[in-house]
Amino acid sequence: MLDTRQLRYFVQIVESGSLxxxxxxxxxxxxxxxxxxxxLEDEVGKPLLHRSSKGVTPTENGxxxxHHARFMLxxxxQALSIARSDTGAVQGMVSVGLPATTVSALGLHLVRKIRQRYPSILLNVVEGMSGHISHLMRLGQLDLAVLFSTDMSNELTVEPLLIEELFVLIPKHSKLFAADRDSITIAEAAELPLILPTGSHGLRQRIAAEFENRGLGTNVVAEIDSLSLLMNCVYDDIGATIKPMGAVMHEGARGRDWRCLPISDARFRRRNFLYSLGPERLxxxxAVVAGVVKETAFELVENHEWSGFEDYEVLKTVEATSVMI
Amino acid sequence: MLDTRQLRYFVQIVESGSLxxxxxxxxxxxxxxxxxxxxLEDEVGKPLLHRSSKGVTPTENGxxxxHHARFMLxxxxQALSIARSDTGAVQGMVSVGLPATTVSALGLHLVRKIRQRYPSILLNVVEGMSGHISHLMRLGQLDLAVLFSTDMSNELTVEPLLIEELFVLIPKHSKLFAADRDSITIAEAAELPLILPTGSHGLRQRIAAEFENRGLGTNVVAEIDSLSLLMNCVYDDIGATIKPMGAVMHEGARGRDWRCLPISDARFRRRNFLYSLGPERLxxxxAVVAGVVKETAFELVENHEWSGFEDYEVLKTVEATSVMI
DNA sequence: GACGGGCTATAAGGTGGACTTATGGCTAGA
DNA sequence: TCTAGCCATAAGTCCACCTTATAGCCCGTC
Structure with a gap:
């Protein structure tokens, strides 16, 4: 376990260039x-300094x-000064876990709003696959998280946020599907080469289960757990993917055009829930950030700039072709 | 000085709810x-826990x-695992200091690019007034910084980045200046009520000096060091301000419209420089992030979406009305 | 009301980690 | 060759962090 004294000494040594x-x-x-x-070198397991008669220089590991040590010191x-401050102001560190597509959908707006309304809040956005986010939430390492199911610990508070629809995503220039079509059937989707998260992930499993239920196989050509890498591969026309609109929301700014094909006979939808620590630990x-997350989600639904986001309450009247994943 | 062991104990106590x-x-x-x-309570100077026969609960300060302690642990x-990794990958923590207007101009594009190209780089963007950023750079607490002058330590590397022009900024609805005018003279600007940074800041001093050189006073009605607060006050028509375009670049998204008036007879320009640690410590x-900063700045200049950003090299042919601040 | 169990705080003692002084080996420059 | 500067290792000292012991408070059960 690294110790602040060790880090302090190490930083001073690197900056002085000599013990x-x-x-x-x-x-x-x-x-x-x-x-x-x-x-410290024993603990890390690597040499951290090159030693010479003229002093020391850091190794790459060093x-x-x-740089990390400097940040942490x-x-x-900051922790000290925040802990010492008079209470009442809305301030401090808030850690929010968001899956990658949610970061794309909500992240930038959220950061902007927090920054402008509550400059004393230090917002720490943790992005990851939903399995990892739920793991961190369970460990108590996050204050808030957006996740897709409600099977979490009783000590956490959970409330519905929104519903997002999943689309088959291919680049505009793709040869994988007829260019004049603006929707796709589930059977056609199953015939496409697909790039999906690995088999242990919820989204992957539920898509595969829906295909099986209809007697369709899945033609998975790659399993990639990084959204940006996955989208890069899809853009190379290696295969299609099935994702919410958040996956492409900022692709236009990168000069990449996409076709987002709704599955006409089986509209895959996924609920998003906002988890937070129980009230005694929140x-x-x-709590303020949670409010802003909800507000940001609400605006995403309401302004209709992007399709595929629906208010949680509206979908009480269920479409015949709707498939909740 | 806080100690990791203390923090570890404290986090466990809060989570267990009892010593x-x-x-x-x-x-x-x-x-x-x-x-x-x-x-720990002695060191902080505040009670951190409420004690009872049923256990403990944290105070507000606690x-x-x-939350801060959890983040730091x-x-x-992460520091340990990064220090242990085999070298060669482009990864680790990089701390970049950017003044507030530069964050608005470059920050979002920079973060996006780093995230997508180098997911293993943990980018820490530190925003502050340029005096504070240069102080942190001098202390060696930043790897990179964008600053406005070249009078820094010899141990740092400095290179020109771009030139930005300063505009008189008022809200569209302002009554402070005739609505049909699309530029302003420096004498007219001096007559306006102005909101500027406090007297110790470089921008403030140089604007005041230019006004004085022309026999003009400065009518400063407020001194505010927070860009967001300053822009809020300007939008309330309390006064005008003089800032680069970065100050309003994302205001449209907030439903706020601005008039950016070039000073027709004295075009205030400010050089931006990129500082980095010397090569032995970079x-x-x-180094990669520095390259991306330069690229992002170059794109800002080249795509002409926003006026008032010029390539550093182009301005070797100096306009008669140009005033370098 | 008595008892038991749970809680946190304080006192006193022991020990190992973090410091000190002492020493040695290596390199570079005059 | 001598001097100065560098870092590493050994041995000794001391103090901070742990331990056990104890006390006081509270709550619930019988």
């Missing part, structure tokens, strides 16, 4: 520094640790 | 925890520290 100089600046004997650095100062700042 | 339960989970005697928490794990990741 003896650092020892003078820290007012500590040089052999103590030598021992502490040796101990340099990586140096700054965070420690900070004022996190 | 005795936390001591069992950490495999440490309860009195040791009691002493460490008392010590809750703020809890996660960062420690990580591969930071």
């Amino acid at each position: 003896s100089k650092a020892s003078r600046e820290l007012l500590i004997a040089q052999p103590a520094l030598s021992q502490q650095i040796a101990k 340099l990586a640790l140096y 700054r965070q420690l100062d 900070s004022t700042a996190a | 005795s339960k936390a001591s069992r989970e950490l495999l440490i005697a309860q009195p040791a925890l009691s002493q460490q928490i008392a010590k 809750l703020a520290l809890y 996660r960062q420690l794990d 990580s591969t990741a930071a």
